[in-house]
């Protein structure tokens with residue numbers, strides 16, 4: 001029989017837990033409380049040692065830490081092996097990870113190593129009568145399906161920006177840190193990491209952003225995205241894009257929001273020249289406040305927008321940027 005513990009696989013960036021990792025931890029804590037188990041974390045990142053023990057304050061009892069040069073960047077082959085080995089040692093009832101780009105690669109590898117099922121991109125999880133009920137959106141968010149998984153360990157990836165992040169637990173001490181010996185895994189890996197090309201500096205990661213300024217085909221020309229970049233600069237925001245402009249080569253795929261792009265959940269999402277197709281809404285409709293700028297008063301984006309401006313984005317956006325600068329200055 002597996003234990004009632006929850007294994008939370010956490011991502012960190014620059015030595016700090018990502019927003020989606022904090023959400024994984026929050027859900028792990030809630031499930032562990034329900035089962036009477038504890039939260040065990042796994043960190044696989046070079047230089048994350050400083051982030052391990054403080055996880056105790058977020059309710060983690062023990063952290064398995066895979067550190068070292070092999071974990072400088074994500075290598076699915078290696079991390080899948082290490083995660084599976086740690087999972088066999090911990091023998092948890094549930095294994096949670098984020099449905100981030102990394103988690104979407106790691107989840108299936110881990111499940112395959114363990115020979116168990118996987119619930120992907122979940123928006124709700126519940127254990128009843130010993131089985132896991134996992135809810136996830138399908139058909140670009142038009143419907144929700146509920147999966148039942150009967151045999152533990154239950155492996156589930158959590159859609160970013162849906163679950164409440166972990167909050168500091170009163171009176172909690174430091175987590176115990178156990179280094180993971182990974183030499184055998186490193187030797188077995190067939191993938192060689194040659195180079196990591198960092199993104200251009202200063203940009204805010206979309207899935208972590210509090211504010212997103214996003215553009216679509218209504219921006220008319222790739223050069224006009226400079227208006228969105230300027231607005232993003234004054235707001236400390238990330239720049240997003242619709243698929244139409246990514247497909248046209250105006251913007252990189254990393255900026256695409258939607259069903260086949262990223263799921264974002266900022267406090268503020270400013271959609272400029274975006275029609276609001278269902279596949280775009282699938283990635284951003286959980287934003288707390290949506291502002292739309294569109295020439296067409298009938299554009300579907302206005303149905304989900306909290307505030308709407310009917311007008312030319314090429315005029316409205318620079319005016320908005322200038323006005324915000326005035327207030328900031």
Ligand SMILES: Cc1cc2nc3c(=O)[nH]c(=O)nc-3n(C[C@H](O)[C@H](O)[C@H](O)COP(=O)(O)OP(=O)(O)OC[C@H]3O[C@@H](n4cnc5c(N)ncnc54)[C@H](O)[C@@H]3O)c2cc1C
Nearest residue numbers: 216217218242243244258259260261273275279280295313
């Ligand atoms: C399987 C599948 C997956 C998909 N995945 C995604 C996805 O992940 N993300 C995504 O975004 N799409 C996705 N799509 C595509 C989606 O259906 C739409 O085609 C796309 O979102 C449209 O992009 P858009 O709003 O930029 O362009 P359009 O639909 O062409 O809309 C442009 C908008 O700009 C407005 N406009 C024009 N000029 C101006 C101006 N000067 N100022 C202000 N407004 C102006 C127009 O009124 C219009 O509303 C997917 C489609 C499929 C079939």
